[in-house]
Amino acid sequence: MDGPAPPAHGAILDALRAHLGTGALRPEAARRAALIRLRDALEASEPDLLAALHADLGKPAVEAWASEIMLVRQELAVALRKLRGWMAPRRVGVRWFQLPGRASVVAEPRGVALILGPWNYPAQLCLMPLVSAVAAGCAVVLKPSELAPATADAIARLIERAFDPDHVRCVTGGPEVARALTVLPFDHVFFTGSTGIGRQVAEAAAKNLATVTLELGGVNPCIVDASADPAVTARRIAWGKFLNAGQTCLAPNHVWVEESSFDALTAALRDTLTRFYGPDGRGMQRIVNARQFTRLRDMLDAGRVLHGGMADEAALHIPPTILADADPALRREEIFGPILPVIPYRELDAVLAEIAAAPPPLAVYVHTRDRALADRVTAATRSGGVCVNDTLVQATVPELPFGGVGASGQGRYHGRAGFDAFSDQRAIFRQPAGVDPPMRYPPIKAPLSLLKRLMG
Known part of the structure; x- marks a missing residue:
């Protein structure tokens, strides 16, 4: 997916990265408020989305609601209920010779994420990863599929209703827009679609050392x-x-x-x-x-x-x-x-x-x-x-990680797995300033045999 990135797309990424850098998206309260706005906007946009899904795919309203909107609502409910626990630092044990230090793992936002949606479930498969990204504290560019144009437009209106444009931006257009976006230095790229295009997305992301989640196809x-x-x-x-x-x-x-x-x-x-x-x-x-x-x-x-x-x-x-x-x-x-x-x-x-x-x-x-x-x-x-x-x-099932293996994909999302997909696991070690055991400093006088017994 090579090609020059139009300045407009680069400017969007710069604006999102600048907003992310202020730290405004890190607090739990900010993430929770954004998820609530998304939930409320989704509810207000239901008639618009159902009409669009019928126009694009001929989906009956009941099937469209059950297979697209209901699952996003469910994902939002789980994220709002579990967000505090997902964000909480996770203590890990230390060895005796690391005491009195303490170690923990903190989930931090990967950064600015690009979500590329497919046409077959054009609302669900754009908005469910968006829930995960917002819960993780990321800024997002969302690109719906051009093969479901009415739904893409409805999603764009929903995003404008729910988010500050420096937090989540919806970009519509054809394959040339997707190609232009994938060459930009996003921190994480989430793609749902065919295995062939998934390879191209992964190659483009690799040039920027961006992490990827690929939700692809398979012969089930x-x-x-x-x-x-x-x-x-x-x-x-x-x-x-x-x-x-x-x-x-x-x-x-x-x-x-x-x-x-x-x-x-x-x-x-x-x-x-x-x-x-x-x-x-x-x-x-x-x-x-x-x-x-x-x-x-x-x-x-x-x-x-x-x-x-x-x-x-x-x-x-x-x-x-x-x-x-x-x-x-x-x-x-x-x-x-x-x-x-x-x-x-x-x-x-x-x-x-x-x-x-x-x-x-x-x-x-x-x-x-x-x-x-x-x-x-x-x-x-x-x-x-x-x-x-x-x-x-x-x-x-909200708490079951969803994703493929090899040609059918890499990475998982839904529930906690989605939060983790858009998060970096940061290792934190804290040692008290006033305690400084001398045994680790040279010259080390203890024999190797003793060190092996004590520390092995």
């Missing part, structure tokens, strides 16, 4: 064994997969089902999808844009359609689709849309070997009544998280 596998109830499992998988038209980084990408349960599970999925979204699937929202629609439409020919399979280019709509006999390539790429390959398996070891050989995903899902099997899947795979007998819900 889902395993269903014969002990799982088909009806319950189908409901949970269908909800997690087809929420937001499958445009969710945590959505199950494909389902491995024990061969004896293949027919029962696919029949339950078809029935569930008809109840959820109607026989034509029109109850599910549309795809974000023509480029994504074309990419997904081409996948419809990669297997035998068991449900759905139509494509309405004018409406950018593909109904929830179940594929059997799918091309194995669909197990190696992130589908990121309303297409779910279902693959029968006989030997779980072969499934686990394929998952282990692939880049680690954001999540591994397993549906089973056998706890030992769930533990086996967990032990044999590597991922940002594991969810047993459900989907997506792990990301809604």
Whole structure:
């Protein structure tokens, strides 16, 4: 992401850094007041945001509120409740020869942070990291996705309502704006998006020695064994997969089902999808844009359609689709849309070997009544998280750190993990001025054998 930074963006960074340098954002009272203003502005902006989310993504109001605004409200409530404890110095023990000194760890703001948001959950995935950054005492430049323009404008209005412009600034625009921002010397960069762009962001941040949090994608596998109830499992998988038209980084990408349960599970999925979204699937929202629609439409020919399979280019709509006999390539790429390959398996070891050989995903899902099997899947795979007998819900638990591993991301946020992501852990050691034990000063007269016994 190389290129010259326009002076305007550099001036914004300078103004935020100057304000940060005054110390005005450090006190707990200042952070708490800013979080309260954000909470109040979010509540006042709800109608604006819901209208924007419908305009950009076709999201129904209930789904938009539950998957975007509610989670931000929850994050704000946790931060306001726990902020004092997060900020409190943490005492650590010292050895006898360091006495009477005392040691502690203090969380301090990383500095000025850049948050780059995605288009699929354009409000939630901009505002949740913003909560963490404000709680940590950072100044922030927030860049929403240009692929959700109405929501970007609504967020800009919300930020103006909630913050002093020298504390948090919202900058809108296309990829050229993102490129210009990433070359600036921010102290921390928080990016949510594709793995390819994430690499570019990390490279740009590395040139400034900035720390990064990368929330990327992943091919999230889902395993269903014969002990799982088909009806319950189908409901949970269908909800997690087809929420937001499958445009969710945590959505199950494909389902491995024990061969004896293949027919029962696919029949339950078809029935569930008809109840959820109607026989034509029109109850599910549309795809974000023509480029994504074309990419997904081409996948419809990669297997035998068991449900759905139509494509309405004018409406950018593909109904929830179940594929059997799918091309194995669909197990190696992130589908990121309303297409779910279902693959029968006989030997779980072969499934686990394929998952282990692939880049680690954001999540591994397993549906089973056998706890030992769930533990086996967990032990044999590597991922940002594991969810047993459900989907997506792990990301809604405020105190569970959220993030990926390797190609699916680095760093964690949500709750305390988010506060830590935007904080530096500063080591503090205090020794009384009037106490000065002589044993450490040269010439050291004690033999090495004695020092080893005393200090080893």
